[in-house]
Amino acid sequence: MAATVFATVGTTQFEGLATVLLSDEVLEVLHTQGYRRLVMQLGRGPEPSLPASPPLAIEWYRFKPSLEADMAEASLIVSHAGAGSILEGMRLNKLMLVVVNDALMNNHQQELAQELHERRHLLATTPAELLGTLRAMGKEKPKLVPMPPADETAFPAFLGATLGLSSERTR
Numbered sequence: 001m002a003a004t005v006f007a008t009v010g011t012t013q014f015e016g017l018a019t020v021l022l023s024d025e026v027l028e029v030l031h032t033q034g035y036r037r038l039v040m041q042l043g044r045g046p047e048p049s050l051p052a053s054p055p056l057a058i059e060w061y062r063f064k065p066s067l068e069a070d071m072a073e074a075s076l077i078v079s080h081a082g083a084g085s086i087l088e089g090m091r092l093n094k095l096m097l098v099v100v101n102d103a104l105m106n107n108h109q110q111e112l113a114q115e116l117h118e119r120r121h122l123l124a125t126t127p128a129e130l131l132g133t134l135r136a137m138g139k140e141k142p143k144l145v146p147m148p149p150a151d152e153t154a155f156p157a158f159l160g161a162t163l164g165l166s167s168e169r170t171r
């Protein structure tokens with residue numbers, strides 16, 4: 001199967017991400033890096049203007065009950081900075097490029113993306129910096145650190161300690 005890029009904008013609109021992804025420059029960089037297919041989840045955004053003869057096969061849809069199959073099939077995930085999309089992609093240990101919508105006010109998504117970028121779990125960028133980030137990825141593949149598995153005992157232990165319960169009663 002051809003190397004696939006999966007992009008998601010989430011449930012709202014993020015026209016800036018869709019527009020830059022479909023630019024001739026970004027599509028050419030992706031093609032040069034060996035990607036042959038772009039699948040996009042567009043949410044409530046406007047219908048995209050597809051290039052006349054793009055170097056990649058392009059498919060898009062608005063919503064699906066789950067993005068897991070598309071994420072699992074992808075070699076690269078380009079995602080908005082929503083926590084759910086980030087966590088879903090990171091659980092699959094995929095190369096993940098998170099694009100922060102820097103047009104939002106009080107942008108908590110930027111804080112999350114930046115923290116995970118600093119910890120080297122993903123790469124974070126903005127729509128204006130996406131092309132440069134992709135070019136840099138082509139020169140040197142990023143060495144990302146997998147997210148550690150969830151500790152399912154942490155919350156019950158915390159709750160038990162807080163309430164003064166023995167560890168036997170919190171299991």
